[in-house]
Amino acid sequence: MVAELYKVKKVSSDLYVLIETESVNCYLILGEYRAVLFDLGYGYTDIMPVVREITDLPVMPVLSHGDPDHGLGASYFEEIWMHELDYGKLLYNDTRKMRKTAMDYRLRKCPRYKEMIDTGKYLGQHISIRVKAHFLRDGDQIDIGGRKLEVLHTPGHSYGHIMLLDRKKKRLFSGDQVAAHNIWYFGTQDEQAPFEMARSSLRRIAKEREWVESIY
Numbered sequence: 001m002v003a004e005l006y007k008v009k010k011v012s013s014d015l016y017v018l019i020e021t022e023s024v025n026c027y028l029i030l031g032e033y034r035a036v037l038f039d040l041g042y043g044y045t046d047i048m049p050v051v052r053e054i055t056d057l058p059v060m061p062v063l064s065h066g067d068p069d070h071g072l073g074a075s076y077f078e079e080i081w082m083h084e085l086d087y088g089k090l091l092y093n094d095t096r097k098m099r100k101t102a103m104d105y106r107l108r109k110c111p112r113y114k115e116m117i118d119t120g121k122y123l124g125q126h127i128s129i130r131v132k133a134h135f136l137r138d139g140d141q142i143d144i145g146g147r148k149l150e151v152l153h154t155p156g157h158s159y160g161h162i163m164l165l166d167r168k169k170k171r172l173f174s175g176d177q178v179a180a181h182n183i184w185y186f187g188t189q190d191e192q193a194p195f196e197m198a199r200s201s202l203r204r205i206a207k208e209r210e211w212v213e214s215i216y
Helices: 048-052 068-076 084-093 096-109 111-116 119-123 195-207
Strands: 006-012 015-020 024-030 035-038 059-062 079-082 132-135 141-143 148-153 162-166 171-173
Touching: 024 068, 068 084, 068 096, 079 084, 084 132, 096 111, 096 119
Parallel strands: 035 059, 059 079, 079 132
Antiparallel strands: 006 015, 015 024, 024 035, 141 148, 148 162, 162 171
Protein backbone atom coordinates (compact mmCIF):
# COMPACT_ATOMS: atom_id res chain seq x y z
CA MET A 1 0.00 0.00 0.00
CA VAL A 2 2.76 2.44 0.96
CA ALA A 3 4.63 1.80 -2.29
CA GLU A 4 1.52 2.60 -4.30
CA LEU A 5 1.67 6.20 -3.08
CA TYR A 6 4.99 6.64 -4.88
CA LYS A 7 6.03 6.25 -8.49
CA VAL A 8 9.75 5.54 -8.75
CA LYS A 9 11.73 6.57 -11.81
CA LYS A 10 15.36 5.63 -12.30
CA VAL A 11 17.18 8.55 -13.89
CA SER A 12 20.59 6.87 -13.75
CA SER A 13 22.43 4.34 -11.60
CA ASP A 14 23.00 6.99 -8.92
CA LEU A 15 19.80 9.05 -9.19
CA TYR A 16 16.13 8.22 -8.65
CA VAL A 17 13.03 10.38 -8.40
CA LEU A 18 10.25 9.27 -6.03
CA ILE A 19 7.02 10.97 -7.07
CA GLU A 20 4.57 11.21 -4.17
CA THR A 21 0.88 10.88 -5.14
CA GLU A 22 1.52 12.07 -8.69
CA SER A 23 2.53 15.45 -7.30
CA VAL A 24 5.85 16.00 -5.50
CA ASN A 25 9.31 15.00 -6.73
CA CYS A 26 11.70 13.70 -4.07
CA TYR A 27 15.21 13.04 -5.42
CA LEU A 28 17.36 10.19 -4.11
CA ILE A 29 21.00 10.94 -4.88
CA LEU A 30 23.37 8.02 -4.31
CA GLY A 31 27.04 8.37 -3.42
CA GLU A 32 29.62 5.79 -2.49
CA TYR A 33 28.85 5.81 1.23
CA ARG A 34 25.82 8.09 1.70
CA ALA A 35 22.59 8.98 -0.05
CA VAL A 36 20.81 12.34 0.03
CA LEU A 37 17.03 12.46 -0.15
CA PHE A 38 16.26 15.96 -1.40
CA ASP A 39 12.75 16.95 -0.30
CA LEU A 40 10.33 14.70 1.55
CA GLY A 41 6.89 15.50 0.20
CA TYR A 42 3.70 15.90 2.21
CA GLY A 43 4.56 12.74 4.10
CA TYR A 44 1.19 11.00 3.75
CA THR A 45 3.16 7.84 4.60
CA ASP A 46 6.76 6.98 5.44
CA ILE A 47 8.90 7.23 2.31
CA MET A 48 11.76 5.15 3.71
CA PRO A 49 10.38 1.68 2.83
CA VAL A 50 10.43 2.82 -0.80
CA VAL A 51 13.97 4.18 -0.41
CA ARG A 52 15.09 0.89 1.09
CA GLU A 53 13.94 -0.94 -2.01
CA ILE A 54 16.57 1.08 -3.88
CA THR A 55 19.51 1.39 -1.48
CA ASP A 56 20.74 0.38 1.97
CA LEU A 57 23.07 3.40 2.22
CA PRO A 58 22.66 5.79 5.17
CA VAL A 59 20.21 8.49 4.08
CA MET A 60 20.58 12.22 4.76
CA PRO A 61 17.20 14.00 4.32
CA VAL A 62 17.63 17.55 3.02
CA LEU A 63 14.81 20.08 2.51
CA SER A 64 14.94 22.70 -0.21
CA HIS A 65 12.55 24.79 1.91
CA GLY A 66 9.83 24.56 4.53
CA ASP A 67 6.62 24.45 2.49
CA PRO A 68 4.22 21.58 3.32
CA ASP A 69 4.72 19.70 0.06
CA HIS A 70 8.48 19.60 0.60
CA GLY A 71 8.81 19.35 4.36
CA LEU A 72 5.95 17.64 6.20
CA GLY A 73 7.42 14.24 5.38
CA ALA A 74 10.19 15.13 7.85
CA SER A 75 8.03 13.77 10.67
CA TYR A 76 9.21 10.23 9.83
CA PHE A 77 12.88 11.08 10.35
CA GLU A 78 15.02 11.61 13.43
CA GLU A 79 17.17 14.27 11.76
CA ILE A 80 16.80 16.68 8.85
CA TRP A 81 19.02 19.25 7.15
CA MET A 82 17.82 22.61 5.83
CA HIS A 83 18.57 26.34 5.89
CA GLU A 84 17.84 27.95 9.24
CA LEU A 85 15.75 30.75 7.70
CA ASP A 86 13.07 28.22 6.71
CA TYR A 87 12.97 26.21 9.93
CA GLY A 88 10.32 28.50 11.41
CA LYS A 89 8.28 28.14 8.24
CA LEU A 90 8.46 24.36 8.49
CA LEU A 91 7.22 24.42 12.08
CA TYR A 92 4.50 26.93 11.17
CA ASN A 93 3.18 24.40 8.66
CA ASP A 94 3.50 21.51 11.11
CA THR A 95 -0.10 21.60 12.30
CA ARG A 96 -3.09 19.29 12.20
CA LYS A 97 -5.00 21.92 10.22
CA MET A 98 -2.31 22.18 7.53
CA ARG A 99 -2.04 18.40 7.26
CA LYS A 100 -5.81 18.11 6.92
CA THR A 101 -5.79 20.77 4.20
CA ALA A 102 -2.94 19.03 2.38
CA MET A 103 -4.61 15.63 2.57
CA ASP A 104 -8.02 16.89 1.45
CA TYR A 105 -6.45 18.75 -1.45
CA ARG A 106 -4.70 15.65 -2.74
CA LEU A 107 -7.67 13.31 -2.22
CA ARG A 108 -9.95 15.63 -4.19
CA LYS A 109 -7.59 15.21 -7.13
CA CYS A 110 -6.75 11.54 -6.54
CA PRO A 111 -9.53 9.89 -4.48
CA ARG A 112 -8.05 6.45 -5.10
CA TYR A 113 -5.38 7.18 -2.48
CA LYS A 114 -7.91 7.47 0.34
CA GLU A 115 -7.61 3.84 1.42
CA MET A 116 -3.82 4.03 1.38
CA ILE A 117 -3.43 6.87 3.88
CA ASP A 118 -3.79 6.31 7.61
CA THR A 119 -5.64 9.54 8.34
CA GLY A 120 -5.33 9.40 12.11
CA LYS A 121 -1.59 8.73 12.00
CA TYR A 122 -0.97 11.44 9.42
CA LEU A 123 -2.90 14.13 11.25
CA GLY A 124 -1.21 13.21 14.53
CA GLN A 125 2.37 13.62 13.28
CA HIS A 126 4.53 16.43 14.69
CA ILE A 127 7.96 17.37 13.43
CA SER A 128 8.92 19.58 16.36
CA ILE A 129 8.46 16.83 18.94
CA ARG A 130 11.02 14.32 17.71
CA VAL A 131 13.02 15.64 14.74
CA LYS A 132 16.42 17.26 15.21
CA ALA A 133 17.19 19.97 12.64
CA HIS A 134 20.69 20.68 11.34
CA PHE A 135 21.26 23.91 9.45
CA LEU A 136 23.00 24.26 6.12
CA ARG A 137 24.62 27.47 4.92
CA ASP A 138 25.52 28.77 1.50
CA GLY A 139 28.70 27.09 0.25
CA ASP A 140 28.44 24.03 2.52
CA GLN A 141 29.60 20.81 0.89
CA ILE A 142 27.72 17.53 1.44
CA ASP A 143 30.18 14.71 0.88
CA ILE A 144 28.31 11.61 -0.33
CA GLY A 145 31.42 9.69 -1.38
CA GLY A 146 32.99 10.12 -4.78
CA ARG A 147 31.62 13.64 -5.13
CA LYS A 148 30.12 16.52 -3.18
CA LEU A 149 26.85 18.41 -3.36
CA GLU A 150 27.27 22.16 -2.92
CA VAL A 151 24.58 24.09 -1.03
CA LEU A 152 23.38 27.25 -2.78
CA HIS A 153 21.24 29.61 -0.72
CA THR A 154 18.70 30.96 -3.22
CA PRO A 155 16.10 33.10 -1.43
CA GLY A 156 12.96 34.11 -3.30
CA HIS A 157 10.27 31.45 -3.18
CA SER A 158 11.13 31.41 0.51
CA TYR A 159 13.81 33.11 2.62
CA GLY A 160 15.69 29.91 3.35
CA HIS A 161 15.34 28.18 0.00
CA ILE A 162 18.38 26.14 -1.04
CA MET A 163 19.49 24.25 -4.13
CA LEU A 164 22.09 21.49 -4.42
CA LEU A 165 24.72 21.68 -7.17
CA ASP A 166 26.62 18.56 -8.22
CA ARG A 167 29.50 20.04 -10.18
CA LYS A 168 30.99 16.66 -11.06
CA LYS A 169 27.77 15.39 -12.64
CA LYS A 170 26.68 18.90 -13.72
CA ARG A 171 23.28 18.53 -12.05
CA LEU A 172 21.28 21.21 -10.28
CA PHE A 173 18.57 20.19 -7.82
CA SER A 174 16.45 23.32 -7.78
CA GLY A 175 13.55 22.82 -5.38
CA ASP A 176 10.87 25.40 -6.15
CA GLN A 177 13.15 28.23 -7.25
CA VAL A 178 13.47 26.90 -10.81
CA ALA A 179 10.73 24.65 -12.14
CA ALA A 180 8.83 23.70 -15.28
CA HIS A 181 5.57 24.75 -13.64
CA ASN A 182 4.41 28.08 -12.25
CA ILE A 183 6.21 29.13 -9.07
CA TRP A 184 4.23 30.67 -6.23
CA TYR A 185 5.30 34.24 -5.45
CA PHE A 186 2.12 35.65 -3.95
CA GLY A 187 2.70 35.14 -0.23
CA THR A 188 3.26 37.95 2.23
CA GLN A 189 6.82 38.98 3.02
CA ASP A 190 6.73 37.21 6.37
CA GLU A 191 6.71 33.91 4.44
CA GLN A 192 8.28 34.74 1.08
CA ALA A 193 11.28 36.85 0.21
CA PRO A 194 10.77 39.98 -1.90
CA PHE A 195 10.69 39.16 -5.60
CA GLU A 196 13.89 41.13 -6.19
CA MET A 197 15.67 38.52 -4.05
CA ALA A 198 14.31 35.80 -6.34
CA ARG A 199 15.67 37.71 -9.35
CA SER A 200 19.06 37.98 -7.64
CA SER A 201 19.05 34.23 -6.97
CA LEU A 202 18.25 33.50 -10.61
CA ARG A 203 21.03 35.80 -11.78
CA ARG A 204 23.40 33.95 -9.48
CA ILE A 205 22.34 30.57 -10.89
CA ALA A 206 22.81 31.89 -14.42
CA LYS A 207 26.48 32.51 -13.58
CA GLU A 208 26.84 28.80 -12.76
CA ARG A 209 25.46 27.64 -16.12
CA GLU A 210 28.75 26.07 -17.22
CA TRP A 211 28.32 23.63 -14.33
CA VAL A 212 24.71 22.75 -15.14
CA GLU A 213 23.62 20.33 -17.85
CA SER A 214 20.50 18.99 -16.11
CA ILE A 215 18.03 20.62 -13.74
CA TYR A 216 15.88 18.52 -11.43
